Amino acid sequence: MFCKVGGKAMHKAYRFRLYPTRTQAELSHQTIGAAGLCTITFCPNGIRRMKQQGWGLAITSAPSG
8 A cells, every 4th residue: 555745655554463263263274274285286396396205185086975
């Protein structure tokens, strides 16, 4: 966000803190973990590292019922 003071543009910052509920905190942790897993898994260095370490993702069908 910009603010003009004396003809000059200055950056303006806001600082705030979130107080999520337990459910919201769990969901955000899962989301961040999944994003990290995708980054590690699908970037070229991550793929090379996975092959070196001998692990990967298994794709299975969804459980029925």
